[in-house]
Amino acid sequence: MAVAAVVAVVASLVVLVRASGPTGANATSIAPAPPLVSLNPEIKDLPSGAPIPNPVALQRALADLVTAAGLGNFTGEISDAETGRVLWSSDPNKATVPASTAKLLTTAAALLTLPIDHRLTTRIVAGAHPGEIVLVAGGDPTLSAAPVGTPSYYPGAARIDDLAAQIKKSGVKFTSLTLDTSAFTGPAMAQGWHAEDIPGGFIAPLAPVMIDGSRLANDENAPRSDTPAIDVAQAIAKRLGIDSTDVKPGTAPPNARELAKVQSATLGERMTQMMAHSDNILAETIGRELVIERGGDPSFRGVVAAVTSVLTEAGFDMTGVSIQDASGLSDDDRIPARVLDKIMVAAAGNGRPALRPMLDFLPVAGANGTLEDRFDAGDRAGAGWVRAKTGTLAEASSLAG
Template sequence: MKRSTHVVLAAAVIALVAAVVAVAAVLTHADTGSAQALPGHPLVTADPGVVPVSDSAGMPTAAGMAAALAVPVADPNLGNVSGRVTDAKTGKQIWEYRSTVPLLPASTNKTLTTGAALLALNRDERVTTTVVAADQTSQPGVVVLVGGGDPILSAAPAGQQTWYRGAARINDLADQIRKSGITATAVQVDDSLYSGPDFAPGWDPADIDGGDIAPMQSVMIDAGRIQPTTAESARSRTPALDAGRALASALGLDPAKVAMAPNPPTGRQLAAVQSAPLIERLRQMMNASDNVMAESIGREVAKATGRPVSFAGAVDAVTNKLSAAGVDMTGAALFDSSGLSVLDRLTATTLDEVVQAAAGPDQPAMRPLLDVVPIAGGSGTLSDRFVGGDPKASSAGWLRAKTGSLTAINSLAGIVTDNSGRVLTFAFISNDAGPMGRVALDNLAGVLRTCGCGS
């Protein structure tokens, strides 16, 4: 997702709806466990839980859905639009509009990357970054930072919060090096894990300064963010070298003398740190629509399936994993794992089938996908959308979806519980959108919550 275009709790799993819980301050007696109201506050109790959708919740009819969506889908602000709506429980298509036409998906492409990662990797999978010794005979004191595919290492000092939750720290590597018995005199960086170009076809180099992407290298600091505590930070053009310079600084060495390693090092390991678990990284990537994280996770899928750790290898791995899981990949033409490339093409059918695979009974490994997408009016890139108006008709809290935004491009792929209690999956793609394109797309998706549609 491009920042330049930035202008529920339902369906955590199929047939489940999270109960809304009000929390009040209470004082519990240690001996009895009984609750007592604090002075000046009435006692309020809550019974949190997950409530199953009624088995009697009717499925919308095709005719009812078509009638409900006829007006919003015709909004000229949507431009070139396609869409599909499916019943989550049965997998039956309820509505479609040009759903097999390949269009530019923008960041909804990350839905495919997430689904494939959950199929190919353990949800607790971590990425390891190491430091090894160079040949101490010819290069005494030289240590090599070896990129393992973790782009969100942090240079923040111990005790200081990191930009990315659970990020490994450069200072921990430096501490381990000091204890290794080697006195470091210089730092090199090995970026050989990734192959092929570091910038994808269809990416705009201006997006580096715009803060949307960095050259994909196998070790970075804060995903290449130059100012990690600034939301709109530009990205670096030399992220691997920056990581090496951060390590040199932590070791008290001159960061200006850091160089790329001429060959993969073969010396002994001096230090290692690990990333946050995959599920946490997916949650951060999907909620913030982080392009660098998406590209690195796509490469993890490539590595796990024996493919080149490159743009092409990641695309091949992701599409093949999903195809093997029964997702219709007809019309898919992808050049990256993030959706930033203007050359990417997907159909609404493919996007909806990815969500449907996560919601249905046949691919339980993909189920966490439903929990890592933003919540309408509540989190991530949907935190300020589907808000306002009549709360009884609002999708806020009931709709979860991955967003996509590029210039004149808007998309949504996700899941919603309608007002009769039926869980639906959906995907909408809008290309060549008008000035109110995003609003028009939200209006289209918002109908799914309230229409009833002849059930």
């Protein structure tokens, strides 16, 4: 409530020019075009004279709304980001299913641990046997199979064609491809995930390398493959002319000679996409990125431990938090509204400057991402102003911003 989002409006100017007509004294003069309007949406600090939120008025305004039967098991908390003062709450300590608002915890922990320009590297190295090359997966789920120079699903994604081209230019003879996925450990599906969500387009078995988040088509909600890493290896093998039967799992030899590498977009760019479209695969791999940086176990259990530890060390009270993943897709995740509120207060107020970029990652109501068609009905009072992370599961709906 202490943060204002400024939305710039760009006007379109159409100039009609006569191709022919009178000249000289009867000629029509055309005024020079005005200077271009620059688009610079930003979040500004509150002016010193801004009104102080009134808890009594807020309670009165919300009284009928928060008791609506359609809300079911409702909890929440609202705070003034300037002071941290709680203005309104309803069972804020009760741990409930957060759905994708759990991504706020993952994002906050990553921002407190990793540089925002951190990138993931996918490498191909020389194998231990003649003619063998090894694809070393480095945690990047955004690799693109689109030709270099054409749009990719994830902006700034590394290209498979680039890897293949580097190998061909290296002069190395290759006859087989080994796939090394040892960067991730543990189960590929988290507790509380459902197998039907793979063809449903919500998730894929987690692997340290994927094409377009394992989507089977260039569409946000496309069904996912259940063999994401193998798909990448086979795509590279095809470009190199390696027979599919000569692609096998394995590990790279120690200190293997690097033959080719590509890098992902920055962490900040990936978190922007993750938050805007509530991308579960990006959330889970960013969780692995975090735990690897801390030297932990790159598994679901390790990610949960790392996220919880980082936020606890940063001073957040994690009492009541019980999560199984980094994305909030699990039915078994539980987070109190108080924790989400305190993270947003830290980002929007003066508590944790490192979390400030989170505000830029959030979808804007009536404008983009999962809020594109929210808060824009009627008088559109919230459009352009509300910035929030949505969360939706079969039996839960949440919002934090």
